[in-house]
Amino acid sequence: MHVLILGGTTEARRLAELLVTGAGPRVTSSLAGRVAAPRLPPGEVRVGGFGGAQGLAEWLREHRVDALIDATHPFAGTISFNAATAAALAHVPLLALRRPGWVAGEGDDWHEVGSLDMAARVLPELGRRVFLTTGRMGLATFSGPELAALWFLVRSVDTPEPPCPARMEVLLDRGPFALDGERELLRRHRIDVVVTKDSGGSATAPKLAAAREAGIPVVVVRRPTGPEGVADVATPEEAVAWVRRLGG
Template identity: 60%
Template sequence: MRVLLLGGTTEARRLADLVAGEVAVTTSLAGRTREPLLPAGAVRIGGFGGADGLARYLRDEHVDAVVDATHPFAAAMSGNAFEACTASDVPLMILRRPGWTARPGDEWHRVASLPEAAALLPGLGRRVFLTTGRQGIAHFAGSDECFFLARSVEPPAGPVPRQLEVVLDRGPFTVAGERDLITRHRLDVLVTKDSGGADAKLVAARELAIPVLMVDRPPLPPAAVVSTADAAAAWLRSLRR
């Protein structure tokens, strides 16, 4: 059984580890990170050329099933996967970790997009902890009244805010470390995307009583969805049977 795993997340690597000895799994990575964490099994790096290119790949490689375990904000890739699998009659499962839920003590302001977050930001704070990934930093380039501490795995490209300090780091992070970072830089608002997973920065923001601008996830295509690697592995095993 040949499986294409659209990866780049912790859940994708976990799934590859679970099924690498049972199926021929190839993980596809977008190639945006120079030194990605590699999963078990075969790896391909780079795009497919849209939905049509992915459909050709599925046919040429005789792929039996696809698991979309991309980042929750990789909307274009998820849409292409759904179109390609539908056109090729290849089973598709979407693996997405659950999003975050506000708890008592949280002050969250949910928005639909990064531009909406940038527009709302000046009313919430002036010293910003920006954790939207390097590609999201450009949306705040015009916010000259704010200071930004942006954290990303790699340096940003394109326009950036005038007052910007970049911390290059990769998680997981601890609540104590996040609390120290926020306090040391006198940050008074957190901007993040509802990626789910570890929430140390959200706990620190709650403890320090600073507001959070939370960018909501884009909608998923109308495919089956599971929230854990174990559930996705069980689905693949059911196809084998």
């Protein structure tokens, strides 16, 4: 049995670890290649795109894939739609592995928006020193003259490329992050507003707790809608059970 994991997330790596055993299936993890030095999962690894849905369908057929698991980032929307189309074309079972989104709790001052553009529009009303944790892709959204008076601390795995905010400091780091560290980061940089995507999971959630404790507003970009009709699970263990049921 050959399983293709569309990965790049913590859950995808954990899934590969669980599947790659002595008697387990053949596992190939596909990474988009946007991170310079990704943490490679066990098993076979390929890096780069497929050339759209048709290209992915051809790859599934050529490599005799028996099961496709979309474990990409919740905001990697294009690949999820391509995966749904390709799975239908190649007649390969598809499962989406999606970590649950974050939920606001008592004391949170969240401002939920539907896009990065909307996040940029509400920022001037909320603060002047911004902790921007949406990744290096999309920084151009915050580079306009209407935000020139704001200062940004941008946390990213790799160095961002322009266009970027006019007043910016870059912090190169990779999660998971600890609550004490996030508290100190907010204090040291005098952050008064946080911007994040609803990535879910525990690796980057401590910034939300630190913001709550400090009474700092958080702009949360909601997840995009995924393709309809795709079965989904929340944990790698559930995905393993799905694979085992397929394999009989």
